[in-house]
Amino acid sequence: MSDVLKYFRQERLPHIWCPGCGHGTVTGALVRAIERLGLDKNKVCVVSGIGCSSRAVGYLDFDTLHTAHGRALAFATGIKLARPDLKVVVMTGDGDCTAIGGNHFIHAARRNIGITTIVMNNEIYGMTSGQYSPMTPKGMVGTTAPYGNVERSFDLCELAKAAGATFVGRSTTYHVPLLIDLIEKALQNDGFSVVESIGQCPTYLGRKNKIGGAVEMLNWIKDQSVNVKAAAALPPEKVKGKFLIGELHNAPAPEYSSEQGELIGRVQRNYSDIKGGLWECASNSD
């Protein structure tokens, strides 16, 4: 068994999540992918927003940044652009990423900035006790949708792809080996990567909607999922109402902070005499 504990601030454990929560499974998948790649702990930076999922970073032994609600990708953009050599990971929830942080999400994807975004989608606002999110399936109950949610939910992977993400995959907290594989590939993609992990919130989504506890929820999630490879061979009626899991999009393109680096090189070649500028500065000095 691999020693993943070395990636945790063990003195900060136990975590705050409810029994049966799926967020620990996703956090475990991330560190397993990091271990497989043998990444230097000192060169990994993990950023999160606000919500249950975003508390994950506090337990991880990297440079970690727990930011404001919805803003993780904007903070991470500053880190990646300032330090392109760092491996920057964002851990975010469905509300954090797709509601309050939706604008930052599409623009980070559009820029193709080298950030690996792991969306821990449990289809509900957990931290605030079970309000419906943009990812709550239509018809489900939340504390702010007591008669059933009438809003349509996003297909987050399609959104990421359309906005310009260069690697997109989806797994679940039931399909853990696939989840680790996808995060590993996402970390290797030099560009904006999205891995959506659909997971269980037995406390709010499961209980309110009478799906059951963690085990029943995992089975419920499994039954709705179809692997993208298998789906290709299935008749449409077998795929209808289900979500695809697996690698959904992989289209490498120039990464944003590298493009900025090239721009700087070009400007410096063309403006070697900068004394006519606003202020005489030593080049590249801090």
Next chain:
Amino acid sequence: MPKVVKLMQGSEACTAGALAAGLRFYAGYPITPSTEVAELCAEELPKIGGKFIQMEDEIGSIAACIGASLTGKKVMTATSGPGFSLMQECLGYASLCEIPLVIVNAQRMGPSTGMPTSPAQGDVMQARWGTHGDHPIIALAPGNVRECFDLTLRAFDLSEKYRIPAIVLTDEVISHMREGVELPDPAEVRPLRRAAPSSPAGYKPYAADPDGGVPLMAPFGEGYRWHCTGLFHDESGAPSGKADVADKLLRRLQLKMDKNAPDMWDNVQEGTEDCDIAVVSFGSSAMSALSAVRRARREGVKAGMLRLKTIWPFPEPAIRELASRAKAIVVPEMNLGQLALEVERVAGCRSRVIRVGKVNGELFRPDEIYDVIMGAK
């Protein structure tokens, strides 16, 4: 070295001051009357290996700045009223997490979209209290183009030294005005930099003297592996919901500003040593006010001028001293009495404080202030 006088705009001087301070990262979103700062940063930063990014909004702009500051870069964003409003949440984050950061806020008429883009000084209180909760903040107000350079450089120095976000509070006139400016010799500029730990061993990111101490700041990516959170946190950076941890942290942050305020205060005085009528103002209003004070002096009225370069922390001793001498303090400002509220608080009943607010989008004419001085004598 021969003296070089350049014709410069306020925004240009702010940018030059930031570059002199060591600016290496700018994230912003276009908004008049601050956009020239972004345009100049986009042009100048790549030449020196610095980074410029135009974000999707002002929330993202300040967030990206905080991220870059955490890697050790000196960072800045520039905005105006509506954008400054959007930045407030993350300004609170920077204040709590003690992230060095400079914001140039070129004030315009508000609230809301207001009257774009006439000058105003309506963000005095927003600069201090725009974000929720008690927190330290620094706000400096240049009164001419050269001061745009000096006070932007100063804002960086103070923000780096005390790990408190610093705002350069200009207005549409100060930012867009052009004057002949002689900048200092680059060799004589010695910008400050945040104190950093020497080794990751035993590093506690928020360990500091509870009596207003400033913790050492390690850059991300250098092996310190520390946790930065907008939750209240203990010395190790771990989030905490404990009453004593919260109390200790918030009191230290406040003391950091209170104890070091004398180092942050700066003002310009003329004729205050023997004045009966004092005028307290800042920014572009102070230009008209000074003209009015000088005219009153010429006509035999003992008028004096106190122009504040530091708005926050509020310079209580300077106002108290003035109130011990002057029977009336006139406070002209392009809002309905935001600075005057503070002057009244400090002056108490020692001096009569006369509010002179202007909110029609026009600058004060000197005679408007002169008339108030003459009426108060």
